[in-house]
Amino acid sequence: MSNNNLALVMKERAKRVQAVTVTVHHMNDVLRYTIDLTLQENGTTIAAPGLDVVNLQKLEDLCHASGLQLLHPPFRSHSSGIHMALTGADRAIAETGTLVLDSSSEDIRIATMLSETHIAWIPASRIMPDASALSAYMQEKMASPPGYMAFITGPSRTADIERVLAIGVHGPQRLHILIMEDSPS
Amino acid sequence: MIQTAQDMKTYRDRIHQALENKFLRKALDNFASSYKVSRAKAFEGIDLEALRHQLADGKDQALTHLESLFQQFKAKAEAAGAVVHLAATAEEANEIIARIASDNGVHAIIKSKSMTAEEIHLNDHLEAEGFKVTETDLGEWIIQLRHEGPSHMVMPAIHLSRHQVGGLFSDVTGKPVDLEDIDRMVKVARKELRPVFLAADMGVSGANFAIAETGTLGLITNEGNARLTTTLPRVHVALVGLEKLAPDLETALRILKILPKNATGQALTSYVTWITGAVECAASPTGRKNLHIVFLDNGRLELARDPVFSEALRCIRCGACSNVCPVYGKVGGHALGHVYIGAIGLILTYFYHGKDNARAIVHNCLNCQACKSVCPVNIDLPYLIKKVYENILKDEGARPAKNVLLSLVMKNRKLFHTMLRMASSLQKPMVKKDAAVLRHLPFVFGKTQEFRTLPAFAEKPFREQWPSLRPHIPNPSYRVALFGGCVVDFVSPEQAVSLVKLLTAHHVQMEYPMEQSCCGLPAMMMAETETAVEVAVQNLQALDSQAYDYILVLCASCGSHLKEGYSRLLASKPELAEKLRRMQSRLMDFSSFMVNVLKVTPDAFVQSHTEVAYHSPCHLCRGLGVTREPRELLGTAGLNYIPCADEDVCCGFGGSYSLEFPEISAEILRQKLDHVDATGAQVLVTDCPGCVLQLRGGMNKRGSSVQVRHIAEVVAANLKSL
Numbered sequence: 001m002s003n004n005n006l007a008l009v010m011k012e013r014a015k016r017v018q019a020v021t022v023t024v025h026h027m028n029d030v031l032r033y034t035i036d037l038t039l040q041e042n043g044t045t046i047a048a049p050g051l052d053v054v055n056l057q058k059l060e061d062l063c064h065a066s067g068l069q070l071l072h073p074p075f076r077s078h079s080s081g082i083h084m085a086l087t088g089a090d091r092a093i094a095e096t097g098t099l100v101l102d103s104s105s106e107d108i109r110i111a112t113m114l115s116e117t118h119i120a121w122i123p124a125s126r127i128m129p130d131a132s133a134l135s136a137y138m139q140e141k142m143a144s145p146p147g148y149m150a151f152i153t154g155p156s157r158t159a160d161i162e163r164v165l166a167i168g169v170h171g172p173q174r175l176h177i178l179i180m181e182d183s184p185s
Numbered sequence: 186m187i188q189t190a191q192d193m194k195t196y197r198d199r200i201h202q203a204l205e206n207k208f209l210r211k212a213l214d215n216f217a218s219s220y221k222v223s224r225a226k227a228f229e230g231i232d233l234e235a236l237r238h239q240l241a242d243g244k245d246q247a248l249t250h251l252e253s254l255f256q257q258f259k260a261k262a263e264a265a266g267a268v269v270h271l272a273a274t275a276e277e278a279n280e281i282i283a284r285i286a287s288d289n290g291v292h293a294i295i296k297s298k299s300m301t302a303e304e305i306h307l308n309d310h311l312e313a314e315g316f317k318v319t320e321t322d323l324g325e326w327i328i329q330l331r332h333e334g335p336s337h338m339v340m341p342a343i344h345l346s347r348h349q350v351g352g353l354f355s356d357v358t359g360k361p362v363d364l365e366d367i368d369r370m371v372k373v374a375r376k377e378l379r380p381v382f383l384a385a386d387m388g389v390s391g392a393n394f395a396i397a398e399t400g401t402l403g404l405i406t407n408e409g410n411a412r413l414t415t416t417l418p419r420v421h422v423a424l425v426g427l428e429k430l431a432p433d434l435e436t437a438l439r440i441l442k443i444l445p446k447n448a449t450g451q452a453l454t455s456y457v458t459w460i461t462g463a464v465e466c467a468a469s470p471t472g473r474k475n476l477h478i479v480f481l482d483n484g485r486l487e488l489a490r491d492p493v494f495s496e497a498l499r500c501i502r503c504g505a506c507s508n509v510c511p512v513y514g515k516v517g518g519h520a521l522g523h524v525y526i527g528a529i530g531l532i533l534t535y536f537y538h539g540k541d542n543a544r545a546i547v548h549n550c551l552n553c554q555a556c557k558s559v560c561p562v563n564i565d566l567p568y569l570i571k572k573v574y575e576n577i578l579k580d581e582g583a584r585p586a587k588n589v590l591l592s593l594v595m596k597n598r599k600l601f602h603t604m605l606r607m608a609s610s611l612q613k614p615m616v617k618k619d620a621a622v623l624r625h626l627p628f629v630f631g632k633t634q635e636f637r638t639l640p641a642f643a644e645k646p647f648r649e650q651w652p653s654l655r656p657h658i659p660n661p662s663y664r665v666a667l668f669g670g671c672v673v674d675f676v677s678p679e680q681a682v683s684l685v686k687l688l689t690a691h692h693v694q695m696e697y698p699m700e701q702s703c704c705g706l707p708a709m710m711m712a713e714t715e716t717a718v719e720v721a722v723q724n725l726q727a728l729d730s731q732a733y734d735y736i737l738v739l740c741a742s743c744g745s746h747l748k749e750g751y752s753r754l755l756a757s758k759p760e761l762a763e764k765l766r767r768m769q770s771r772l773m774d775f776s777s778f779m780v781n782v783l784k785v786t787p788d789a790f791v792q793s794h795t796e797v798a799y800h801s802p803c804h805l806c807r808g809l810g811v812t813r814e815p816r817e818l819l820g821t822a823g824l825n826y827i828p829c830a831d832e833d834v835c836c837g838f839g840g841s842y843s844l845e846f847p848e849i850s851a852e853i854l855r856q857k858l859d860h861v862d863a864t865g866a867q868v869l870v871t872d873c874p875g876c877v878l879q880l881r882g883g884m885n886k887r888g889s890s891v892q893v894r895h896i897a898e899v900v901a902a903n904l905k906s907l
Contacts, residue, residue, distance in 0.1 A: 013452070016452075017451075017452075017455070074467055076467050076468065079383055079417075080379075080383065095452070096452045096453040097452075098453055104464050104465070105465070106416070106464070106465045106466060106467055109412070109416045110416065110417075113409060113412050113413055113416060114413075131438050131441060131442065132438060135434060135435070135438065138434055138459070139434060141459075142396070142399040142401050142434065142459065142461050143399065145261075145264075145265035145266075145399070145400070145461040145462035146265050146266055146461055146462030146463050146464045146465075146473070146474075147459070147460075147461045147462070147464065148415075148416075148458070148459070148460055148461075148464045149458070149459040149461075150412070150456065150457070150458055150459075151453070151456065151457035151458075151459075152455065152456060153452075153453045153454065153455050153456070153457075154455050155455065156407070156408055156409035156455055156456075157407050157408070157455050158323045158324075158371060158407060158408050159340065159407075159449070160322070160323040160324035160327070160340055160341070160342055160343075160408075161323070161327075161342070161345070161347055161350050161367045161370055161371070162212060162345075162346065162347050162367065163212075163215075163216055163219075163340065163343065164347075164367045166367055166368050166371040168371070168372070168375065169323055169371055169374060169375055169407075169408040169409060169410070170321065170374075170375060170378065170379075170382075170408050170409040170410040170412075170413055171408065171409025171412065171413075171455070171456070172409075
């Protein structure tokens with residue numbers, strides 16, 4: 001399957017589990033989307049673990065301009081006040097609409113677990129058809145411990161009361177997946 | 186806390202109470218129907234059979250060397266900074282975990298969901314040692330606040346209504362909670378538990394698998410609490426049953442592919458967490474997580490070596506055996522398990538929580554095979570439940586009088602048949618004229634049996650009618666023997682008479698071997714294995730003739746017992762292997778013979794277009810795997826088959842089950858008949874005389890005009906006269 005087709009399957013499956021999926025073409029789109037969504041949700045804080053220095057500076061500037069606060073690590077000290085988490089994803093699994101995040105870094109864990117909303121971007125080229133296609137990658141990760149790998153499929157959920165699906169128990173209440181495809185040129 | 190009935194009287198009282206709970210029944214009913222749909226959808230396009238076999242084989246392999254897998258895991262995990270423990274017993278595991286807590290100056294402990302922690306009653310122990318323990322899985326938190334055990338392995342609070350949960354939350358928070366708004370209740374848990382997560386010193390989790398090759402723990406979850414439990418506190422203790430050891434990633438990925446789909450119908454859960462070693466943790470003085478992995482034996486190593494019961498250790502705790510169990514659907518998990526719930530619970534309770542807790546609940550199985558058909562690792566749950574019952578009988582030394590009597594009588598065919606005839610003449614004064622049902626029930630049955638009428642014994646059993654019925658077909662197309670079974674022979678010979686008519690019309694020579702006896706299933710159901718073996722040998726002799734092309738059964742239960750049951754019962758008798766193979770290769774149910782061998786065509790039947798509903802007997806659709814042929818035969822025979830809801834759900838008969846648990850049987854039957862009534866069909870067809878007995882008795886009792894017929898009867902009735 002081509003990357004495009006995998007991206008389509010990924011979007012369709014992620015929607016089934018209440019994730020929002022969007023196609024973007026550039027890191028600037030990701031940053032803009034993050035600012036806009038935070039404002040829209042009346043959030044005030046953003047944690048962006050793992051973002052490279054250049055984009056982090058851009059995000060900081062955008063936050064300034066919008067009256068938002070970009071949190072600085074360690075995020076454990078902000079554990080009660082993270083509205084938005086912005087991270088990349090290392091891989092994705094199209095078949096189940098799943099994001100794969102190496103979460104060995106505590107900052108990534110805290111941001112993606114304690115935030116209200118999690119935005120993750122993923123290059124379309126890193127979407128795998130299914131979990132078995134991920135074997136080699138997982139083997140490699142598990143062979144260099146310690147490590148904490150996370151498969152994330154939609155926002156946190158429960159059906160523990162009368163089996164009624166409720167979104168957002170202990171993890172993020174919303175998950176947005178930004179699939180980065182090459183610009184049509 | 187959990188108080189499971191230890192004798193039948195207390196247990197029946199519990200069941201009575203459970204059946205009074207209308208909310209529970211409705212909730213579980215809805216769940217049972219929606220589960221089937223979502224499960225089927227989740228497995229679309231997946232070769233489930235192949236996957237189950239792979240998973241079961243892989244588990245069996247691993248069970249032969251759990252100790253070496255443990256050593257491998259320990260070496261890998263400890264190289265990655267974890268400390269790995271092995272607890273021989275529940276007490277030892279509790280002590281190890283309490284010691285880890287006290288050695289690390291822990292006060293507050295948070296827990297994510299772990300059935301293994303429930304198994305050892307970890308919370309009770311930690312609380313007694315002075316620690317504050319909070320469950321964080323929503324369902325577990327709810328039952329912790331109510332001081333209850335789980336009523337389902339995946340959805341521990343499924344027995345509670347939103348009103349009950351709302352009321353509880355309003356008590357806990359001291360603030361009013363909207364009793365209808367489930368979303369708000371979930372947010373209450375989020376808000377209340379967040380500070381508890383942040384303040385905890387230690388997190389306790391379970392694990393869905395432990396990969397030996399890499400020392401990795403896997404957690405398959407939805408709420409996100411297990412991620413917080415394993416991340417926020419400085420100490421993490423994972424409690425893992427030894428059977429969760431998986432050799433490699435490939436095995437873990439297989440579990441991942443099947444577990445969420447089979448458990449909740451989800452393609453995948455929200456989170457899958459793979460933890461290898463002690464990761465960074467700023468809250469810890471060393472900067473790395475203080476990770477302890479406690480493996481629990483508690484009888485598992487011994488169980489793994491047991492030739493019969495080891496397969497119970499394949500269980501991956503998906504809970505599906507509860508989801509499809511008709512009994513669970515009526516009484517819920519608190520009346521069908523101890524800590525572990527449902528079919529697997531009836532088995533594991535004996536091994537992990539002792540015979541006292543297993544003694545009563547182990548009776549509560551219909552042997553409908555629904556659990557077995559959805560088990561992702563092919564555990565023969567109904568069989569193991571009977572074997573547990575047998576073990577308990579052995580442990581207790583004294584067999585119940587009914588068992589002794591049954592064995593005594595059944596081993597001697599002549600005595601058995603004489604007694605059936607005697608019963609037939611003794612009941613004569615009680616038979617309602619023209620209806621062939623008992624006017625009033627003998628007092629031994631008691632009031633609880635009044636949910637259905639019981640049929641009278643036939644005036645003349647089939648075996649006595651046979652000499653005058655036996656046709657002589659010159660140059661027959663086939664020669665077949667009928668294995669009648671007790672109900673056809675002594676209660677419903679008209680079903681066999683219909684068969685004679687159909688076979689004769691199709692130039693088939695039928696025989697009725699007179700030395701055949703009861704198939705032995707009732708003995709199996711009462712865990713009288715020795716008797717079951719004896720009658721199996723008798724029947725094998727009776728049916729062993731080169732003269733028969735096929736051996737037909739009108740009773741699905743006999744058929745499935747002759748096939749699957751005999752293979753197991755006679756496995757230790759290699760001298761009978763060839764006879765057994767010969768018998769089984771010729772064994773066939775009525776519909777399959779008509780459709781696949783005789784290939785009957787519509788022109789042989791009056792096309793009456795009578796509307797009929799169909800009940801698919803457990804031992805036909807699951808036992809013998811026959812589903813297409815009866816439905817096709819109804820059409821060929823000129824009947825108009827109207828599909829009905831839950832056709833393949835048990836009618837509640839289960840042989841002696843309906844005598845042991847009449848209230849549950851009645852409730853399962855009620856639902857079945859409601860579904861049939863909803864079709865508007867005036868005839869209900871099935872292909873097992875036991876089901877006919879139950880269904881007809883129920884229809885009679887409700888004064889319904891719906892006729893209940895064996896499929897051989899309705900097909901024969903439409904046969905064009907020659």
